[in-house]
Amino acid sequence: MHMEQVEQTERAVFVYEPTLEDFRRAVRARARRTGAGRAETALVPLVTTGLILGFGLIREFPSAVLAVCAVLGLGAGAFGVARGRRGMARRLHQVMATYGQCRTVVDERGTATTGRTMSYTGDWKLFTRYAETPELFVLLGGPRASCLAVLPKRGAEEPADADRLRGILDRNLRRL
Template identity: 50%
Template sequence: MDTRGGDSSDQDTYRSTAVEFIYRPTAGDFEEALRARARRSTAGRAQALTAPLVAAVAVAVFSVLHDATLPVWIMSLVLSVTAASWGTVRGLRTMARRMFSVVEPYGQCRMVADERGAVSTGDRASFTVDWTVFREYLETPGLFVLLGGDRAAGVAVLPKRGAQDHADVDRLRAILDRNVKRL
């Protein structure tokens, strides 16, 4: 992606090295990404905790207004928070499947990243993205997950299994560390 002629410093040579990943996305990749986002980002935690918190507050208010006995209050609280938590998990799974359904038709993907950004090419489409689109990223055992910034409220998923060489994972991590905030 970055082709420079003439003399360049060692730093410029290091920074101009592109990394290539070839992979086929799966629904599991998006589930893993959304679970990691829910655990490690402020927005993800807020999204995951809103329903159980609202359920707990609703039960508490209802119990106080109707003068419920303590055993009824505790049972209602446990059941409602459990149901709301289950709904949150199901919601994340549904969201992951929907995200996957958008990228599934593109088939196998080839992503090339350098200091300026990434170019991703699938069987049916390609796009180029600058690192400034992403506010932060996080890493799971199997993925790099890029989280959208001010102008883009999205999640980009990059499976590590797509690395052509194990060193490419480290090289991409270094590129991301220089260009995007790590969570």
């Protein structure tokens, strides 16, 4: 059998119930491993602090008040980032929770997810990169795409499916 034939038949199967924690971890992985995620993490607190300090300087606040404002601005910005990520994870989970228990098959053509109420198929053009955490495989769209798919490792139908999936992903996507 030729290598092409082996690759075309290789597949990994995952059966799982999507959880809110899966999506929290996926959003966190995206934030840590992508330029856009790291920029969000840094820019929002810095811009918030800059605006508050700018206002304080224009109003000629005393130095002590400016220092307190800077700390509060950083805190408010960090809180906003965390709250935004929690909201994103919650919205993604709400969409996927309607699927119920999912069965995702991944092969050289892409992914196919079937649930109790819906099904979804995506080819590799939809995703460009992936990240692996101890609990998940997180598939990500390109820099201008907001695609995100989550495959929990606990859903591997066979223990070898995680290794097969890693091989398929390495051939089709860039690892972060």
